[in-house]
Amino acid sequence: MKNIGRIVLPIIILLLTVRINAVPVKAFDMIVRNLPNSEQLPTKELLCIFQDSEGYMWYGTEGGGLCRDDGYMVKVFRSDFKNPGVLENNSVTCITEDGEGKIWFGTKRGVYILSKTDYEIRALADETIKGWTITTMTATSDGTIWISTNRHLFRYNASGERTGKYILKWKGQENTVNSIYEDKKKKVWVTQAKGGLFCYDKVKDSFISYPWPYDEYPTSMTEDHNTPYYWVTTWGKGMVRFDPKAQGVDKMFRLQTVDNAYSDSDTRKLHHIIQDSVKGYLWVTAADNLYAYKITADASLDKVDLSCLLSADRKILTKILSDQSGNLWVTGYYPSSFIISFLPNEVLPLSMEGVKQNLGVIASPMQFSQEKNYYWIRQKKLGLYAYDPQRERMSVVKNDRELSFFFERPSDREGIYMVRDHSVILIRYKEDRLFESIVCTIPIKQGERIRALHDDRRGNLWIGTTYHLFRYSLEDGRLTTVCDDVGFINAIVSSNEGVVYFATESRGLWRISGESRLQIKDT
Structure with missing residues (x-):
């Protein structure tokens, strides 16, 4: 050698950091x-x-x-x-x-x-x-x-x-x-x-x-x-x-x-x-x-x-x-x-000194996304917050056991989709305040919970749970059960052609095209 x-x-990352005692x-x-x-x-x-x-x-x-x-x-x-x-x-x-x-x-x-x-x-x-x-x-x-x-x-x-x-x-x-x-x-x-x-x-x-x-x-x-x-x-x-x-x-x-x-x-x-x-x-x-x-x-x-x-x-x-x-x-x-x-020089830091000042801890996001001039940050133990670094303003949705650790960005509106209990909610940030509204509520079994969300950019919100895969139409509000026998769903993605893929914890990777589904790989 x-x-x-x-x-x-080589490692390329976005460094989220706090400036202390300048x-x-x-x-x-x-x-x-x-x-x-x-x-x-x-x-x-x-x-x-x-x-x-x-x-x-x-x-x-x-x-x-x-x-x-x-x-x-x-x-x-x-x-x-x-x-x-x-x-x-x-x-x-x-x-x-x-x-x-x-x-x-x-x-x-x-x-x-x-x-x-x-x-x-x-x-x-x-x-x-x-x-x-x-x-x-x-x-x-x-x-x-x-x-x-x-x-x-x-x-x-x-x-x-x-x-x-x-x-x-x-x-x-x-x-x-x-x-x-x-x-x-x-x-x-x-x-x-x-x-x-x-x-x-x-x-x-x-x-x-x-x-x-x-x-x-x-x-x-x-x-x-x-x-x-x-x-x-x-x-x-x-x-x-x-x-x-x-x-x-x-x-x-x-x-x-x-x-x-x-x-x-x-x-x-x-x-x-x-x-x-x-x-x-x-x-x-x-x-x-x-x-x-x-x-x-x-x-x-x-x-x-x-x-x-x-x-x-x-x-x-x-x-x-x-x-x-x-x-x-x-x-x-x-x-x-x-x-x-x-x-490398082209990797620039994002200063988040306001997070330390407001929350008393450094920024350590579990999930992170930018919208306009502010950021959505899901932080473990501290819930969700919208952070405006230019004005050093932030609004917090305090953590609770029903609030999901993940979120999904909508394709046709501002805000983020999150899960509280068995409902998908839309959270928007406006004038330094956070507003919540329920998008849909899922009929789930005892012990079942929502584990994944995906907006396919074609008017559908896909919802993966412990036992089911649902498709929710954002146009007419119709909820369809697509699968009910594939096991824990951990992630959902889609292609530009409209093909949806989802990964399960016990039965591998699946593909959905139109009304048909196909198992790609069995774990």
Whole structure:
């Protein structure tokens, strides 16, 4: 598989959303969905994610081993009663790929290398780190694999031979490297837990420290796609803009105040950062949630409002990855890991902020239709309402047990057909009020109810029930029983030629042409 498109199927939807606490940037043109084949994963708790050169997705799980997703199925590599001794520990903390296409992955007890030709797994032949917890690892463009563990940073070649060992000190203390990053100029940068920021000098084969000015330590970094700056996340200080060429600490490191306005310190405790390839937003996983930032013309940050995309509930997230198609993959413990995709430019949002203001909940229609400058919306638990977004007006038919969850648009008049009890009613919207009138009442048996409506645009309203199919003439008011022995009717449609089709729950699909009926498919 060469394209992640096999995993991420294109989705085109109309995004109904609410604008809350208006800010300069709003995430109206994105959607969230679950990971493909997530039900095949051995656990929902993911520590890391990686996309290899062929487009396959690899997941590192908490206790469930290493997983590979090819878009159709998930293959799991771990030690269990069927495959004992494969790994000393099934918690996978980091994943990378060397120049020969082999998958390297770190666990809470050592490093392993997987060959994609035969899927054989072998432990890295370095006894020093065999039992250590691996913090992070990255393969760089020169073929080097960098591995951080136990306050040491090691360098290996693709054959698994160690070619370097580094102990990075900050203010005299040895600290663990928590992220490794290679920029566009092939410079290798590392950040240090409870420490500072360093850059690798190939000539001196050593790491050069930069004058990190904050007590809160850096956690990850990324190079800006469009400016000469880098963006650094911190554990407690929020976001920092970094200019390595600047003279003076104040100019080299510029703290961004976008997050410091929030009293909750967890908003400023950031784990991981990437920049997406579609909008150029910065995305960070924090101690409490996922956040996005737009880079302004003066290279400062504006927060992107994700309230229409993600709940404000506290989340436990780990990593975020931008795949080859620009989708964002976010992993973590809670909620389940998810994907953020960007909608095409021609898909425009429909703002429904008035629904939140009037009903106290976001718009979540079970059925939706536009008429003139207003919309008919059937919302679960809240009944039916007509909503005029231009004037922020809405009228509600309160929910009751007899009101149907579906409606049908008439072909020759305004309003909608709905069902209340065993009657078809017409509901119209005029001058901010709703008006009801009975169209027809169906003679039904005990336990029978109306399940489907269809206007065939030929003067007939078709009514499907638990036991019957009726045809009601809108011209003369005559009600005809068409079928009384086909079972539960779930849906009715018609063709331009006047042929009517209806689907039943127990006896398949049927066709009616004139006065004859024909069973098309028996379930």
